[in-house]
Structure formats: structure tokens, C-alpha cells
Amino acid sequence: MRPLFFSRLRSAAGGIALLTSASLASAESAHGIAMYGAPALPQGFEALPYVNPEAPKGGTVVFGNLGGFDSLNPFIQKGNPPWQMRFWAYESLMGRSYDEPFTLYGLLAESIETAEDRSWVEFTLREEAEFSDGSPVTVEDVIWSYETLGTEGNLRYRGFWAKVDKIEQTGPRSLRLTFNVEDRELALIAGLRPILKKAQWDGKSFADASPSEVPIGSSPYVVSTFELGRSVTFDRNPDYWGKDLPLRQGTNNFDTMQLEFFGDQTVLFEAFKAGDLSAVREFNAAKWDTDYNFTRVQDGAVIKTEIPNQKPSGMTGLVMNMRRAPFDDWRVRQALIEAFNYESINDTLTGGRLPRITSYFSNSYLSMQPGPATGRVSELLAPFADDLPPGTMDGYQLPVSDGTASNRKNLRxxxxxxxxxxxxVDNGVLQNESGEQLELKVLLQHGNLGEAEMQKAVDIYAAALERLGIKLTTDLVDGAQYVERQSNYEFDLTFFRRALSLSPGNEQMLYWGSEGADLPGSRNLMGMNSPAAEAMIQHMLTTDSAEEFISATRALDRILTAGRYVIPIWQYTKSRIAHDANLRFPLRMPIYGDGYYYMPEVWWHAEE
Known part of the structure; x- marks a missing residue:
């Protein structure tokens, strides 16, 4: 099997067509629901289009994680569980198709019904649905899961619960959620809440659960063994209740999946080279070309595979904390962006192989268009024009250097x-009217792969800022300190990553909403407070027109990008996966490309 290089499956126009092709006359669907229009797959579909329904079951795969973990409960605020726990061991009422921007099909629920204005949603459970211990999934379990996660669970679950007016049982296997705000996405979000077993927590506090107590779920995999901080093993449940569902055909094919934890990326990579790990994702394009020529690659035991995607780039880079001066001044933020010599840094660290992120939704049809705002985007922004940062209405683009290390023009x-x-500048030191030097600190986490690359970029960046009279240093801390300091906004700049999808919705308010500007632990790391951004998000959530949704998202992209909150670095338009030759995958790619929903979910083990 040779390395595979896949071309893009769909154009941006094709993505727009996917949103607009179906009639918007009805928001109801018995077997599924889409944000706009109707689900692409009909009632009684056999399998998702990007899976191999005939994929064989069996085999063991081993993956490596950096750092450690101190909990196996991914649903509460305390603790640091393996990120894979939520996706491998638990199910929701509905499941996603990653070949559609935002469409759900029945999983624990056999059907979904919603009002035309989506003010309520009703689910009917499958009679055969059961937890991994063999007990049935009941309406009582579902209602308890919504209430408990919404009040005692991780903060990411509480925003949704605040928008639920009431939840009630409507039949032996059915329940209805009624919402207290106008928000078309809530019906879909409701379908994606994890469902847990109520009886497991009788007489116990869910929020203060023991780190080693694994919540019971209903998924194809269960935790069989673990050693806190070091390893977790997931075994496929031979009695899994949903193995015949359309959503499950050709998925969850491995008998055993193991997670091994490493304190250092170098050690993890050596373990893969030695054959102790089954696959790794490589994010550094230069390393992909230079470091993956070891013996197991040369003899064909390891395959290098590249998988493209049509996802928005999201935003990765150094975020500036606007709660602190001088970051509250857009001119200072722009100056720091000008001084970041991306072209030279990219050439040094990746051999110039990776394109730069140009906006939050770049690489997709949701991205802002070049030049001045026009048409509906301009109309949406017009009421806020006087208060928007320069470039929002007229057009904004990141500075481009001449590629040399000096970067003279941009530094001027x-x-x-x-x-x-x-x-x-006085005697080579940049200072304000009070004679205070501009000294900046970058907060980074020790041992994190993405931030290790950022540390190298910061070292180069510091030399450029020194030429402006600015002192830049790095605080490299362990995971616990990192989380605490980010949660309390104790940084000037810090590593920032927000993955965005083709179906942006309520999470946008968590990322950019004013409520999180001063709330400890929020996702709004930059501390932005933009009525214009919130208005665009609200329009995205309430419109029933795909065209309006696209215009509002493009307007939001302008606000975020021209706000100059983040110094962007490179984007990943494709995934690079090195894996054992006996691991196979379908040739048909979903529009979202690779992710937790693809590798390992639709891969399989095939002996040579």
C-alpha cells in the first residue's frame, strides 16, 4: 500500500450547495435533522458515505498522548481526563455525519421531532438502547443527564442548560425540551449531549466523583484497565446494543484501543519508530519530510498518509490579553503583528511548507471575502461601523514581509x-510617557507539542521585538499551572487554538462573547467585548436562511480578524498520519477530513 495523497473532494461552491439544496419549508425529520434544509441521507440509509460497511472487526491499536491524566470522568470541571474519553466511551441521542456541515441522525434516539421555529425538540428513544452493563437507557436517564451536566457538569455544558425552559417526559420512551430563547441550533445541540446512567450516582456527588470512577456509557467501547497518569485500555463491547445501526456500520472496528502517555514528544516519537505505537499525527511539515525516513518506513512497515479537509482553518497563534494595557490599544496589537515575521519564521521552522491562517474561517466558504465589505455583509455590519476596528469595513489583511530575517519595512x-x-524609544528601550518599559511575557505549557513549536517561533520573535525596544520572555510552566494561569488570565500573550467548523453556532458566544470577558475559566482568552460580534452570532443562530447564515459568519470573521486579537501562524489544510501498514481506511473522505470521528473510528486492521 503506497502513501496516499488525496485531492479535494468538493469545492467551496459545493459546500454552499449542500447547505441550500434542500427546501427550507420544514424543519422536521423523523430520522434526522439538519441545521438548514433536510438531511442528505434518506430514511433507512445503510451507512455513512465515507465508511467501509464491510470493514472487518479485530486487532489492537496503540496511540500516544503527551502529558498525563488524573481522572477518567470527562464531564466534570475538576481533573484532567484523556481527551479521547468523551468520544470513545459515550453516546448521545443523535450522531453526526461528517460529510455534511451540521446534520444529525438517530443514535440512542430512533426519531426526532421539532417545531418549525425550533422552539422545542422531542426525542423518542430506541427500545433496544442500553448501557454497557446491559441496563436499558431510559427517559429518566436522559433527563437526569441533561439536568446534572447542566448544573454540576463541566462549564461547557451549562450554557445550553440555561436556555432550556423545561424538560419533560412525553411518553414511555419520549421526552421534550422547550427552549426559552430563539436559537435554531439548540435542537441539534440537545441531540449531542452525552447520556449517562443515573443509578450509578445514587447517593453520590457527581461533581466530586472519585478520579478513578468511570461513568457508565452506552458506546461500543468500555474502559477495561487503566493506570492513572500512564495508560488506558478500551475494549470493544461484544454485546454492544447498536452494532446494526446505520450510523455504526463500518465503524468502531478495533477490538482493543490503548492510550499510552509520554512526558516528551521525542520519547513518544521514538516509541512509534520502535513499533510500540500504531500511528501518530504529525503537525510539522518539515519533520514530515525529514524525520519520517526511518527503517520501518523504508521497509514498508509504516505508511505515510495525507488526508485533506474542507474545514475552516480556525485560529492558531499567540493571543493578546486585552484586559491588560497596552493590548487594549489596537495600534499596539497591530504593531506586534507587524513585527511577527511569519514568512521568515515559517521558512525556518517548516521549510515554508505551511500556508498562514488569514482569518478565523479561512480555507472555507465561510471566510471573509477580500476587499471592502459588500452586499449583505456590509448591511449587517453597517449599524456598528463607527465602533469597529479599522479595516473591518474597508478590508483587512495580515502584513507580509519580504521573507528576509530583517523585516525592515514591517518593523518601520x-x-x-x-x-x-x-x-x-529611549536608549534602545521602548517606554511610555511614565518611563515604563514595554516588557511582555508569553505563557506556554511545557511538554505540549503545539506549544513546543510556538516556543521556537517565540525565540525568533523575541529578537525582532528587541529591535523595537520591547523585552519578550517566556514563562514555560507545567500543565496544572498553565490551566490555572490561563483560567485567571495571568498572561500577556499565550498559545491559542480554536478549531472551527462549517457549522459555527452557540460555541461562538463562548469564544467571543462579552460574558466571558471577565469570567474566570471562560474560552474568551483575549477578553474581547464586541456588540457587533455578538449581533452577528445571534443572527447566525436565529436565521432560517443558509445565505443569511453565510453572510453573518463572514461578517463575524471580519470583526474577529480586524480586531487583531491573535498573531496567527500556520494552518493545516491536511492531516499527516504515519501508521502501521496493516491499518486501513476508506478511500472516500468526508468533507471534514481527519479527526477523532475518522481516525480511528472508521479505520480497521487488516493482516497482510
Whole structure:
């Protein structure tokens, strides 16, 4: 089996067509639901289009995680569980197709019904649905799961619960949620809440659960063994209740999946080279070309596979904390972006192989269009035009250097911006009117792969800032300190990653909403407070028009990008996976490409 390089399956126009092709006359569907229009797959479909329904079952795969873990409960606020726990061991009422921007099909629920305005949603459970211990999944379990996660669970579950007016049983196997706000996405979000077993927690506090107590789920896999901080083993449940469902055909094919934890990326990679791990994802394009020529690659035991996607780029880079001066001044933020010599840094660290992120939704049809805002995007932004950062209406693009290490032209612009903001150089030191030097600290986590790359970029960046009279240093801390300091916004700049989808919705308010600007532990790391951004998000959530949704998202992209909150780095338009030759995958790619829903979910083990 040779390395595979796949071309893009669909164009941006094709994605828009997918949103708009179906009639918007009805929001109801017995077997599934879409954000706009109707689900692409009909009632009684056999399998998802990007799986191999005939994939064989069997085999063991071993993956490596960096760091450690101190909990096996991914649903509560405390503790640090393996990120795979939520996806491998638990199910929701509905399941996603990753070949459609936002469409759900029945999983624990056999059907879904919703009002035309989506003010309520009703689910009917499958009679055969059961937890891994063989007990049935009941309406009581579902209602308890919504209430408990919404009040005692991780903060990411509580925002949804605040929008639920009431939840009630409507039949032996059915329940209805009624919402207290206008928000078309809530019916779909409801379908994706994890469902847990109520009886497991009788007489016990869910929020204060023992780190070693694994919540009982209903998925194809169960935790069989574990050693806190070191390893977890998941075994496929031979009595899994849903093995014949359309959503499950050709998925969850491995008998055993193991997670091994490593404190250092170098050690993890050596374990893969030695054959102790089954696959790794590589995010550094230069390493992909230079480091993956070891013996097991040369003799064909390891295959290099590249998988493209049509997902938005999201945003990765250094976020600036606007709760602190001088980041509250857009001119200072722009100056810091000008001084970041992306072209030279990219050439040094990746051999110039990776394109830069140009906006939050770049690489997709949801991204802002070049030049001035026009048409419906301009109309949506117009009421806020006087308060928007420069470039939002007229057009904004990131500075581009000449590729040399000196970056003189951009540094001259940075000096002018800093001077306009009240910062001047005295004896090589940039200071304000009070004589205070501009000293900045970057908060990074030790041992994190993405931040290890960022550390190298910061080292180069610091030299450029020194030429402006700015002192930049790095605080490299362990995982616990990192989480605590980010949660309390104790940083000037820090590593930032927000993965965005083709179906942005309520999570956007968590990322950019004013409520999180000063709330400890929020996802709004930059501390932005933009009425315009919130208005665009609200329009995205309430419109029943795909065209309006796209316009509102493009307008939001303009606000975020021209806000100059993050110094962007490179984007990943494809996944790079090195894996054992006996691991196979379907040739048909979903529009979302690779992810937890693809590798390992639709892969399988095939002996040569």
C-alpha cells in the first residue's frame, strides 16, 4: 500500500450547495435533522458515505498522548481526563455525519421531532438502547443527564442548560425540551449531549466523583484497565446494543484501543519508530519530510498518509490579553503583528511548507471575502461601523514581509504605530510617557507539542521585538499551572487554538462573547467585548436562511480578524498520519477530513 495523497473532494461552491439544496419549508425529520434544509441521507440509509460497511472487526491499536491524566470522568470541571474519553466511551441521542456541515441522525434516539421555529425538540428513544452493563437507557436517564451536566457538569455544558425552559417526559420512551430563547441550533445541540446512567450516582456527588470512577456509557467501547497518569485500555463491547445501526456500520472496528502517555514528544516519537505505537499525527511539515525516513518506513512497515479537509482553518497563534494595557490599544496589537515575521519564521521552522491562517474561517466558504465589505455583509455590519476596528469595513489583511530575517519595512510600520500609541524609544528601550518599559511575557505549557513549536517561533520573535525596544520572555510552566494561569488570565500573550467548523453556532458566544470577558475559566482568552460580534452570532443562530447564515459568519470573521486579537501562524489544510501498514481506511473522505470521528473510528486492521 503506497502513501496516499488525496485531492479535494468538493469545492467551496459545493459546500454552499449542500447547505441550500434542500427546501427550507420544514424543519422536521423523523430520522434526522439538519441545521438548514433536510438531511442528505434518506430514511433507512445503510451507512455513512465515507465508511467501509464491510470493514472487518479485530486487532489492537496503540496511540500516544503527551502529558498525563488524573481522572477518567470527562464531564466534570475538576481533573484532567484523556481527551479521547468523551468520544470513545459515550453516546448521545443523535450522531453526526461528517460529510455534511451540521446534520444529525438517530443514535440512542430512533426519531426526532421539532417545531418549525425550533422552539422545542422531542426525542423518542430506541427500545433496544442500553448501557454497557446491559441496563436499558431510559427517559429518566436522559433527563437526569441533561439536568446534572447542566448544573454540576463541566462549564461547557451549562450554557445550553440555561436556555432550556423545561424538560419533560412525553411518553414511555419520549421526552421534550422547550427552549426559552430563539436559537435554531439548540435542537441539534440537545441531540449531542452525552447520556449517562443515573443509578450509578445514587447517593453520590457527581461533581466530586472519585478520579478513578468511570461513568457508565452506552458506546461500543468500555474502559477495561487503566493506570492513572500512564495508560488506558478500551475494549470493544461484544454485546454492544447498536452494532446494526446505520450510523455504526463500518465503524468502531478495533477490538482493543490503548492510550499510552509520554512526558516528551521525542520519547513518544521514538516509541512509534520502535513499533510500540500504531500511528501518530504529525503537525510539522518539515519533520514530515525529514524525520519520517526511518527503517520501518523504508521497509514498508509504516505508511505515510495525507488526508485533506474542507474545514475552516480556525485560529492558531499567540493571543493578546486585552484586559491588560497596552493590548487594549489596537495600534499596539497591530504593531506586534507587524513585527511577527511569519514568512521568515515559517521558512525556518517548516521549510515554508505551511500556508498562514488569514482569518478565523479561512480555507472555507465561510471566510471573509477580500476587499471592502459588500452586499449583505456590509448591511449587517453597517449599524456598528463607527465602533469597529479599522479595516473591518474597508478590508483587512495580515502584513507580509519580504521573507528576509530583517523585516525592515514591517518593523518601520510597527515603530510608527507604537509611536502613535504613545510609546517612544529611549536608549534602545521602548517606554511610555511614565518611563515604563514595554516588557511582555508569553505563557506556554511545557511538554505540549503545539506549544513546543510556538516556543521556537517565540525565540525568533523575541529578537525582532528587541529591535523595537520591547523585552519578550517566556514563562514555560507545567500543565496544572498553565490551566490555572490561563483560567485567571495571568498572561500577556499565550498559545491559542480554536478549531472551527462549517457549522459555527452557540460555541461562538463562548469564544467571543462579552460574558466571558471577565469570567474566570471562560474560552474568551483575549477578553474581547464586541456588540457587533455578538449581533452577528445571534443572527447566525436565529436565521432560517443558509445565505443569511453565510453572510453573518463572514461578517463575524471580519470583526474577529480586524480586531487583531491573535498573531496567527500556520494552518493545516491536511492531516499527516504515519501508521502501521496493516491499518486501513476508506478511500472516500468526508468533507471534514481527519479527526477523532475518522481516525480511528472508521479505520480497521487488516493482516497482510
Amino acid at each position: 510600520r510597527a515603530r510608527k504605530l507604537l509611536q502613535d500609541a504613545g510609546w517612544t
